[in-house]
Amino acid sequence: MWHRTVFLFVFTLLLxxxxxxxxxxxxxxxxxxxxxxxxxxxxxxxxxxxxxxRTAINDKPQTVEVASPALYQYPYIHMTGHGNVFFSDEEALNLRTYLMAGGFLHIDDNYGMEPYLRKELKKVFPGKELEELGAEHPIFSQRFQFPDGLPKIHEHDGKRPQAFGIFHEDRMMLLFTFESDLGDGWEDPEVHNDPEEVRQKALQMGANIIQYAFKN
Incomplete structure (x- = not known):
């Protein structure tokens, strides 16, 4: 029964x-x-x-729960927040199946979620580790060039920005951006009062992530 359910989910995803x-x-x-x-x-x-x-994305992003079959309708899922994260066993299985079938999850730490997230990702991929991406990774050279890797958008703890991935057969299926806070840079200008140059860097890096997710 489980294999039949996975097959139906993957079939829906591919469609x-x-x-x-x-x-x-x-x-x-x-x-x-x-x-x-x-x-x-x-x-x-x-x-x-x-x-x-030149994407043609619906300008009203949807909301999807971790255990929902609707997860498979989306080639790109965005996750963010400041605090605790918890995945049940059912949610971890659904998320793992989605990612292994070709889905892509971008997790952007909005500040404070990192320790909780790392623990929960062990449920999703017990045998895999987050691997830090070097500046030569193709996600930094899509439409926009980032020769130094992930840009720093907000200071937070003053640490360097880091991008981590989880891979399956050389395909990155999960991206975790840490100490950068791209999402704050995507927000309306008056929310954080970031300089336009900083907002542009955040949006350009976000566009690279979208482009990479759609192509891979």
């Missing part, structure tokens, strides 16, 4: 990826963390992508 529709979603998770943070971020990123890399 949605090949049908030409471009939809992305925000991941709603449990644990008390604010999964809904940065409400203007994805709509702004979508508009930037549609304008600069």
């Amino acid at each position: 949605s990826f090949s049908g030409g529709a471009q939809e992305i979603a925000v991941l709603k998770y449990k644990g008390g963390g604010d999964w809904y943070a940065n409400p203007t971020a994805l709509p702004n990123l979508i508009r930037f992508c549609n304008r600069t890399i």
